[in-house]
Amino acid sequence: MVTTHVGGRRGGVLGTPSMIALMEEAAEAATRPYLPSDHTTVGFGVAVRHLAPTFIGMPITVTAELLEADDRKLLFKVEARNERRKIGEGTLRRTIIRLGSLDEREA
Numbered sequence: 001m002v003t004t005h006v007g008g009r010r011g012g013v014l015g016t017p018s019m020i021a022l023m024e025e026a027a028e029a030a031t032r033p034y035l036p037s038d039h040t041t042v043g044f045g046v047a048v049r050h051l052a053p054t055f056i057g058m059p060i061t062v063t064a065e066l067l068e069a070d071d072r073k074l075l076f077k078v079e080a081r082n083e084r085r086k087i088g089e090g091t092l093r094r095t096i097i098r099l100g101s102l103d104e105r106e107a
Helices: 016-034
Strands: 039-050 060-070 073-082 086-098
Touching: 016 039, 016 060, 016 073, 016 086, 060 086
Parallel strands: none
Antiparallel strands: 039 086, 060 073, 073 086
16 A cells, blocks of 8 residues: 655655545445445546655544435545545545446446
C-alpha cells in the first residue's frame, strides 16, 4: 500500500491508488447492509485528491457518505484522515449490480 519513490523518511508513504482503494471499500461497505445478498456495487467514477502523506504505521480512518441515488447509480462523498489531518477527499460513483451478472465479453 506504500510507495517509496518519493523519499519518505520512514520507509514509505501511503500511495494514492491504495488510498482510493480504501475509499472504494468504505463506499461498498456502506451499501452492503441495504442490498440483497446477491447484489453489490462496483465503481465507475473517481474524483479524489490526495492532500497529505501518511507514513507506515499511522492509523487511517476512511468514511463514505451517500449523497445521491439515481436508480442503480450512487454518488458518495469520501474522506480519509490520519491521526494528524485530512489526507484525501473527493467523490466516487458506483452502480448496483447483481453478482454474476457481468459477462466475460463485457469485461
